[in-house]
Amino acid sequence: MPEPFEILRISEILAVILDGLQDDKKSLYHMSCCCRAFTDPALDILWRSMHSFAPFTLLIPQSASFVNDAPTSDCDLLKYRCNPLDDWKTFDKYAARVWSLRIGEYNNDGADLIKNWDCYTRLTVIRGQEEFHPFPKLRSLAYVLSGPIPPASEAISPLPTISYPPPYLKELRIIGLMRTMRTLHSTPQLQFGQIRSVDLSKAYIRAPELAALCTLLSHAPVSDLKIHLQDRLNMNWQAIPPMFPALKQSDVRGSMFSVILFMSRLAATNLHTLVFQPDGQPSGVAAFFDHLIPIIVEKLGKSLKSFDLHINEPRPHVRDSDLIKSILQGLEPLVEAGLQSLRLFLQVDSTMSVQFPPEVQSMLKPCAWPSLKQFRFTTKTTALE
Structure with a gap:
């Protein structure tokens, strides 16, 4: 009969145990430290679902520290040559484990919100030049913009990575007020190849942002959509391509007037x-x-x-x-x-x-x-x- 410790070396049994600990971060951390055989499996579970981007700011190479500095234009970022892959080894070791990520945490003065948004944006730009997304296994992405946002954050794009979407993203969720869409207008032709679920039910979306977002997602294979439409959205709906042809189920809330206009642009035939x-x-x-x-x-x-x-x-x-x-x-x-x-x-x-x-x-x-x-x-x- 195998010893108890040897049983834990069976990957299937270890996976069941670690899955049961996925909400116990402290125990997962201790598991990753107690035995080399447990390190990678425990870290995979520990970093699989991240409710904040903050831990990754400490892993960015020192040579790319400008990512956390004062505002830098997209043009300046595109001129930047990405550091050698060896410099990103530690960052990639943990980022590659992430399947679910939440962006947009903030404190009362909005400083953390601005810092993490800008940092995440710049990472996707500089690493996206080589068609490499910082989180290559990302399946679920949530942008959280809830609560009062100070004027200083007006320039923040609510979807900073839209130009470099995660290659395997299946779920996108946006919460709170969407203020600008500076990265959307230049890349409407990009498609999310595998995205299936979009949740905008808790997002406050004004007409310009909604028009840009719907244009971007018009041909994405979204099958599940939740959306809250504001009253009397003043936008040219006819300029938006027929939307969401793969839609199978939808939860639509909001102004009857806006819902009528929205439904008139749906291209779904199997909803x-x-x-x-x-x-x-x-x-x-x-x-x-x-x-x-x-x-x-x-x-x-x-x-x-x-x-x-x-x-x-x-x-x-x-x-x-x-x-x-x-x-x-x-x-x-x-x-x-x-x-x-x-x-x-x-x-x-x-x-x-x-x-x-x-x-x-x-x-x-x-x-x-x-x-x-x-x-x-x-x-x-x-x-x-």
């Missing part, structure tokens, strides 16, 4: 799941249904099988039966086009338990939708103040 949560006046929701549903039917009628509609804010009153009827009637063309699952969530204002008029109740029974395989209607009552 099967759509979650929609509109903002705006309740009466506007019903009015815009006359414009939105025909667009969805025209573009997605043959592929869409599941539709979730969440009407949370502002809240209609439970007695507003005409509004609720118009919402349900507005969904009928979508059901007739081949929808299989319909889930409707309605948050209403009421001083008592929800009790709809009989004509509305009859429309909320599954038997009223015989062609659907699943029909679910849910309400949440909020007492009027």
